[in-house]
Amino acid sequence: MSKHFDSKREAVSLINKAFLKDNISVPFEKKYNELEKKYKFLSERTKKLENVYRFHKGIVQNISSGIVTIDFSGNITFINHAALKAIEYSYDDLINQPVNQLFADLYEAEDILKDLLKNKNMFESREVNLVTKTNKIIPIGFSTSILQSNDSKFEGVILLFRDLTNLINFRRQMERMERLATLGEVSAGIAHEIRNPLAGIKTSAQVLEESFSPNDFRAQLVSRIVKEIDRSNELLKKFFKFAKPSRPQQEFVDIEKIIEGVHLLLVSRMKKKKIKFKSEYMPELPKVFVDESQLEQVIVNLMLNAMDSIDSSGEINVKTNLTEMSSVSDKSNEKEMVLVQIMDTGKGIKDEIIEKIFNPFFTTKNEGIGMGLAISSRLVEENGGRLEVKSEIKKGANFLLYLPI
Numbered sequence: 172m173s174k175h176f177d178s179k180r181e182a183v184s185l186i187n188k189a190f191l192k193d194n195i196s197v198p199f200e201k202k203y204n205e206l207e208k209k210y211k212f213l214s215e216r217t218k219k220l221e222n223v224y225r226f227h228k229g230i231v232q233n234i235s236s237g238i239v240t241i242d243f244s245g246n247i248t249f250i251n252h253a254a255l256k257a258i259e260y261s262y263d264d265l266i267n268q269p270v271n272q273l274f275a276d277l278y279e280a281e282d283i284l285k286d287l288l289k290n291k292n293m294f295e296s297r298e299v300n301l302v303t304k305t306n307k308i309i310p311i312g313f314s315t316s317i318l319q320s321n322d323s324k325f326e327g328v329i330l331l332f333r334d335l336t337n338l339i340n341f342r343r344q345m346e347r348m349e350r351l352a353t354l355g356e357v358s359a360g361i362a363h364e365i366r367n368p369l370a371g372i373k374t375s376a377q378v379l380e381e382s383f384s385p386n387d388f389r390a391q392l393v394s395r396i397v398k399e400i401d402r403s404n405e406l407l408k409k410f411f412k413f414a415k416p417s418r419p420q421q422e423f424v425d426i427e428k429i430i431e432g433v434h435l436l437l438v439s440r441m442k443k444k445k446i447k448f449k450s451e452y453m454p455e456l457p458k459v460f461v462d463e464s465q466l467e468q469v470i471v472n473l474m475l476n477a478m479d480s481i482d483s484s485g486e487i488n489v490k491t492n493l494t495e496m497s498s499v500s501d502k503s504n505e506k507e508m509v510l511v512q513i514m515d516t517g518k519g520i521k522d523e524i525i526e527k528i529f530n531p532f533f534t535t536k537n538e539g540i541g542m543g544l545a546i547s548s549r550l551v552e553e554n555g556g557r558l559e560v561k562s563e564i565k566k567g568a569n570f571l572l573y574l575p576i
Contacts, residue, residue: 469547518564
C-alpha cells in the first residue's frame with residue numbers, strides 16, 4: 172500500500188473510533204469521501220467569511236470619519252485609522268483606555284458618557300472639542316448609536332465623528348466676508364456724505380486764508396484746517412478703496428517676480444531692522460490669474476506688517492506651493508490654487524484678536540488707521556482668492572494667500 176493510502180486508513184480508523192456505534196463498519200472510501208466533502212464545504216465557507224470580514228474591515232478602517240466603540244465602563248474597545256490620525260494616537264495607546272481622556276473638557280465628557288451609558292440617550296451632530304496626543308485642540312461633530320450583539324444585547328456605544336476644523340474656518344471666512352461687505356456698503360455711504368461738505372469747508376477755508384496776511388496767526392490756523400481736511404480726504408480715499416475697489420484687470424502673472432520686486436522695494440528697510448529675507452519657491456509653479464498691481468499692493472501690506480511685528484532682528488520667510496482649495500468666487504468644487512505663505516518671527520497675534528485683524532480700523536499699532544489688512548483681504552477676494560492667518564504668541568505669524576491659477 173502507498174503512504175497516501177495509509178494516511179487515509181489512519182483517518183478512517185480515528186473516525187470509526189470516534190463516531191461508529193454498535194461496531195458497525197463503514198467502507199473506507201465512503202467515509203473518506205464524506206469527510207473530504209465536509210472539509211471542502213467548511214473550507215469554502217471559511218474563505219467566504221474571511222472575505223466578508225476583510226471587506227467590512229476595509230470599510231471601517233478606510234472610511235474618512237472617525238469610529239470609536241466603547242463598553243459599559245466608558246473604555247475604548249475599538250478605534251479606526253481615521254480617528255487615530257485625527258487625534259495623533261496609536262491603537263495600543265488607546266485600546267481599553269477611558270474615552271474621556273480624549274475630551275478637552277472632562278466635565279462635558281462625564282455628562283456625555285452618563286447620557287450614553289446610563290440613560291442610553293444617543294446624540295446627533297453634537298459638537299465638542301477633543302485634545303490630541305500633542306495637546307492640540309480639534310473641534311469635532313459626532314453622532315452615536317447603540318452597539319448591540321446578535322441577540323440584541325446592549326454591549327456599548329458607537330461614536331462616529333468628523334474633524335470640523337476646516338468647516339469652522341470656512342464659516343469664519345464667510346462671516347468675515349459678509350461683515351466686510353456690510354461695512355463696505357456703510358463706509359461708502361458715510362464717506363460720500365462726508366466728502367461733499369469737506370470740499371465746501373476746504374474751499375471756504377482757502378478763501379479765508381487768502382484774506383489774512385502771511386504773518387497773521389489766523390492764517391496759520393486756517394492753514395492747519397486745510398491740512399486736516401486734506402488728511403481726512405486721504406482717509407476717505409482709503410475708505411472708497413476698501414468699500415469699492417476698482418475692478419481687477421486679471422491676467423496671468425509670475426508670483427515669484429512680484430515677490431522679488433516687493434523685496435527689492437523693502438530691502439533697505441529690512442537691513443536697518445536687521446531682518447533676514449528667505450524665499451522658497453516651488454519649481455515650475457503655474458502663473459496666477461490676478462490683477463498684478465492689486466496683488467503687489469497686498470504683498471507689500473503683508474510684508475510691512477511682518478516687518479512691524481519684528482522689534483529688532485528677525486526673519487521673514489516667503490514660501491510658494493500648490494494646494495487644493497475652493498476659491499471664494501466658486502465654492503462648489505475644489506480647485507488647484509497657488510499658496511503663498513508669508514511667515515515672520517515676530518511677536519505673533521493673540522487668539523482673542525486674530526479674527527478682528529481684517530476688520531477696518533482695527534489696529535494694534537500706535538500709528539496707522541487699521542485699513543491695510545482690510546483692504547488686502549478685500550482685494551484678494553475680488554481676485555477670486557482667499558487670505559487667512561495662523562499665529563502663535565512669541566513665535567510669529569503666518570499669512571496664507573490662496574490665489575487662482
